[in-house]
Amino acid sequence: MLLVDQTSDRAIVVPIKIDAPVGRTVTFTAPPSKSQSIRAIFASLLSVACCEGSGEVRLRNVSSCEDASASLEVAKAFGVKITESHSGDGVLDSRDVMFSSPDSGASLRTARPSKLECGESGLCARMVLPILGLFGDDTAVTTVTGRGSLLKRPFDIVAGLKAFGLLVETNAGYLPVNVSGRLRAAHGRIDASLTSQLLSGLLMALPLTDGDSTVIVENPTSKPYIAMTLETMERFGIRVRTSEDFTEFHVSGRQHYVGGSYEVEGDWSAGAFLLVLAALLKLDGVDVRILNLSPSSLQADRAVLNVLERAGVRVKFENGAFSIDRVESMNGFEFDFTDCPDLVPPLVPLAVFCRGRTHMYGVKRLRFKESNRLQALGRLLDAVGVRYEISDDSFIIDGLGPNVLPQEDQIEVDSHNDHRIAMAATLIGLRRRGGISITNASCVAKSFPSFYKVVEMVLKELNGVAG
Ligand SMILES: O=C(O)C1=C[C@@H](OP(=O)(O)O)[C@@H](O)[C@H](O)C1
Numbered sequence: 001m002l003l004v005d006q007t008s009d010r011a012i013v014v015p016i017k018i019d020a021p022v023g024r025t026v027t028f029t030a031p032p033s034k035s036q037s038i039r040a041i042f043a044s045l046l047s048v049a050c051c052e053g054s055g056e057v058r059l060r061n062v063s064s065c066e067d068a069s070a071s072l073e074v075a076k077a078f079g080v081k082i083t084e085s086h087s088g089d090g091v092l093d094s095r096d097v098m099f100s101s102p103d104s105g106a107s108l109r110t111a112r113p114s115k116l117e118c119g120e121s122g123l124c125a126r127m128v129l130p131i132l133g134l135f136g137d138d139t140a141v142t143t144v145t146g147r148g149s150l151l152k153r154p155f156d157i158v159a160g161l162k163a164f165g166l167l168v169e170t171n172a173g174y175l176p177v178n179v180s181g182r183l184r185a186a187h188g189r190i191d192a193s194l195t196s197q198l199l200s201g202l203l204m205a206l207p208l209t210d211g212d213s214t215v216i217v218e219n220p221t222s223k224p225y226i227a228m229t230l231e232t233m234e235r236f237g238i239r240v241r242t243s244e245d246f247t248e249f250h251v252s253g254r255q256h257y258v259g260g261s262y263e264v265e266g267d268w269s270a271g272a273f274l275l276v277l278a279a280l281l282k283l284d285g286v287d288v289r290i291l292n293l294s295p296s297s298l299q300a301d302r303a304v305l306n307v308l309e310r311a312g313v314r315v316k317f318e319n320g321a322f323s324i325d326r327v328e329s330m331n332g333f334e335f336d337f338t339d340c341p342d343l344v345p346p347l348v349p350l351a352v353f354c355r356g357r358t359h360m361y362g363v364k365r366l367r368f369k370e371s372n373r374l375q376a377l378g379r380l381l382d383a384v385g386v387r388y389e390i391s392d393d394s395f396i397i398d399g400l401g402p403n404v405l406p407q408e409d410q411i412e413v414d415s416h417n418d419h420r421i422a423m424a425a426t427l428i429g430l431r432r433r434g435g436i437s438i439t440n441a442s443c444v445a446k447s448f449p450s451f452y453k454v455v456e457m458v459l460k461e462l463n464g465v466a467g
């Protein structure tokens with residue numbers, strides 16, 4: 001059962017009661033990718049606002065999550081016209097968005113918004129910093145800020161932008177920041193050890209400067225996210241040359257983002273939660289089919305397929321749907337998450353129900369997400385009686401095996417206002433006899449507004465009754 005109480009912002013999850021499970025199949029659809037939606041929104045902004053004659057842009061299946069909405073508001077602040085509609089093609093949390101020039105025909109590149117509010121989206125706030133440098137003149141200053149968890153996340157990552165003509169003054173390393181200067185072509189260095197998001201923004205903006213640039217990247221992390229940025233740019237007609245290890249980029253200036261239409265893929269980060277849920281349901285004989293995930297996607301979190309394999313969970317792709325072929329072993333696994341940090345929260349529930357020890361490496365940057373995710377996941381494991389060890393860059397979890405956790409007491413865990421922690425707690429609650437009550441539960445809207453609805457739908461379908 002799953003109860004969402006909006007007044008107290010609480011989700012109460014208790015185990016699935018499955019009558020005659022064998023042979024039952026449930027199908028659900030992954031929502032649109034948050035990361036790809038935000039990239040497509042900024043590429044559309046650059047196309048309409050900076051590239052004359054490139055026409056309108058039509059984006060299909062844009063995520064309706066809070067981070068994508070914050071990014072659309074930011075794009076509007078630059079003066080582009082944005083209209084939203086619903087395509088009704090059955091993808092949850094999805095909308096279509098049209099970008100066009102203002103009716104006045106005024107050039108948008110001459111002015112820079114004085115303030116941008118980025119909600120809680122790290123990607124939006126970091127990506128927009130270099131992009132701002134394409135607008136207005138030398139005297140323009142923009143204050144970039146956000147709310148909630150974003151105000152506690154590090155922004156002392158901006159020193160490298162100086163070589164490209166931009167000055168970013170931070171508030172002792174945090175938001176709000178003031179951005180001034182014009183972006184110019186140059187040879188510079190970016191330290192990406194903490195985040196790849198600023199580099200993504202710089203790569204998107206540099207092709208619109210007047211000359212050629214080289215970007216040397218120190219300590220690249222989250223590399224598939226950079227590949228996704230380059231792929232989105234390519235879809236808008238922009239090419240960048242890069243070394244295979246993403247430590248060097250050669251960007252020609254005077255390029256143009258070309259409008260047209262673009263369809264956003266399904267979200268592998270949300271899909272990872274759905275696949276782990278599918279693996280856990282398979283233990284009870286239920287088959288789950290997941291639609292709207294591309295098997296050839298460049299999204300970092302498609303790596304969930306490799307991790308499931310390592311744990312002994314065999315996944316298949318047939319007739320456009322992913323499903324669990326069979327669970328061979330459910331054994332603890334080893335994996336390095338440097339390139340896919342968002343996969344740790346969905347894989348903690350998997351590790352809990354595996355036999356033996358799971359070693360997660362490359363996890364130190366999880367301390368700087370919407371919450372300190374290592375600490376928040378540790379609290380969740382404490383609450384359900386799972387032993388673990390966290391060190392600088394590793395997270396070791398001693399799994400309890402695939403049975404439903406027998407404790408009958410009701411426990412309460414806090415999401416720490418972090419969408420991925422709330423979703424991880426939900427998956428564990430579905431296999432704990434006394435369930436889990438999650439406080440600050442509505443934060444799932446940051447990336448997956450319909451998450452509880454999807455879980456509820458599955459439960460209803462399996463029980464044949466409400467909840
Ligand atoms: O570029 C992106 O879309 C993202 C990159 C990753 O961040 P870092 O580059 O900070 O690791 C990831 O954690 C975040 O959720 C989305």
Ligand SMILES: C=C(OP(=O)(O)O)C(=O)O
Pocket residue numbers: 120121122123124342369370420447
């Ligand atoms: C960390 C995340 O996003 P962002 O950094 O864009 O806020 C996330 O979605 O888990």
